[in-house]
Amino acid sequence: MSIDPAAASKQAAAWSAVYRHINSGMTVGLGSGSTSLFVVRALAERIGREKLSLRGCIATSAETAALARELGIDVVEELDPRFLPLDVTIDGADEADANLNLIKGGGGASMREKLVALASNKRIIVVHKAKRVATLGLTFPLPIVVIPYGWRETAKRVEQVAGRAAALRVRHGHTFVTDDGLYILDLVPGPIPDPAAFDHALKQITGVVDVGMFIGIANLLVVGHEDGRVEEFEAA
Numbered sequence: 200m201s202i203d204p205a206a207a208s209k210q211a212a213a214w215s216a217v218y219r220h221i222n223s224g225m226t227v228g229l230g231s232g233s234t235s236l237f238v239v240r241a242l243a244e245r246i247g248r249e250k251l252s253l254r255g256c257i258a259t260s261a262e263t264a265a266l267a268r269e270l271g272i273d274v275v276e277e278l279d280p281r282f283l284p285l286d287v288t289i290d291g292a293d294e295a296d297a298n299l300n301l302i303k304g305g306g307g308a309s310m311r312e313k314l315v316a317l318a319s320n321k322r323i324i325v326v327h328k329a330k331r332v333a334t335l336g337l338t339f340p341l342p343i344v345v346i347p348y349g350w351r352e353t354a355k356r357v358e359q360v361a362g363r364a365a366a367l368r369v370r371h372g373h374t375f376v377t378d379d380g381l382y383i384l385d386l387v388p389g390p391i392p393d394p395a396a397f398d399h400a401l402k403q404i405t406g407v408v409d410v411g412m413f414i415g416i417a418n419l420l421v422v423g424h425e426d427g428r429v430e431e432f433e434a435a
Contacts, residue, residue: 204425206233208327209291212423213237216289216325217245220419223252226282228315229267229274230290231260231308234325238289239263243270255282259290259315260308261378278318288319292413293339294332295324299420299434300394302335304342304411307368307377313409316416325421335412336391342368342411343384343401350382353406360400363387381408 217238221227229239245251256274258264267274275282290312294302301324303309316322332338343365345353350367357365368375368383375383391397391412398412420432 205327205329207425207427208329208423209234209325210237210423211427211429212325212327212421213289214241215423215429216323216421217241220287220289220321220323221245221251224254225286226255227253227257228285228288228290228319229256229258229263230288230312230315231263232291232306234291234327235263235289236266238325239266239270239272243267243272246272255279255285257282257285257315259311260306262306278314283318285315285319287321287323288316289323289325290316292324292326292330292417294335295326295330295417295420296332296335296394299324299417299432300335300415301413301417302339302341302411303413304344304383305339307342307375307383309342309411310344310377310379310381310409313413313416316413321419322417323419323421324417325423327423327425331422334390334392335394336389338388340385340388341391343386344377344381344408344411345384345406346408347380347382349406350384353404354384356404357384357386357401357407360404361386361389361397363389
C-alpha cells in the first residue's frame, strides 16, 4: 500500500537521518509527533537488521516511548544523567525557517522536546518539504505552554502581547493536558519577523511555562521529498 506524499516525505527524511547520523554506542534522544514516529521505526529497523547497539535512549513523550518499546527499543522518559549529554536527538518540526528557527509543539510535547534537545550535542530536525517557510508563524499556530491555574488570565495577557487570539487546546471535546500536566494555548497564525524577540516577550508573562519556538537550537535540518530525495541544511 502506498503512503500519502507528506508521509513519504517524512519517511524519507527520517530514514536518512537515522542511517546517516546514528552509530553504535551512541546515546540518542527521540522526539515526538508524526515524523518522529518514522524515526523510531527506522531506528528499530537498524537495530534489528544491523544489531545496532545504543548506550541509551531518551523519549520525549509517552507516545514515542510506547512505540519504541513495542518495537524493541529500550528507552527511558527521564533526562537520565547516565546518558547525558546525548550524542544526538532527532525530532520533527511544524515550521522551519532559513535560519533553522522552528515552531514545534503540534503534538503537545514541546517542553520535553526542548529539554532533551538542549541536553544533546547534535540536534537534527527532520521535516517534509512543506514545513520550510520564509517567515515563522504564517501557517501553523504557535503553541504556548501554560500552567492550568488561572489560564484564562494568562491567555488574556498572551493576547495583549501577541496582538492576536489564543485558544485553549481541546482534543476530543476535552482540554488537552500535556504529559507534564500543563495546558497549551494555540496562538492564531501570524507573521513572526523577529522570533527571538517574540519568544522573549511571551516568556516574560506570568503563567507561561514555555513557548513552542526553538531559536538557535537545531544544528541540521533534513528535508524529505515525496520522490525519496533528501536535502540537508546546516545551521549558519
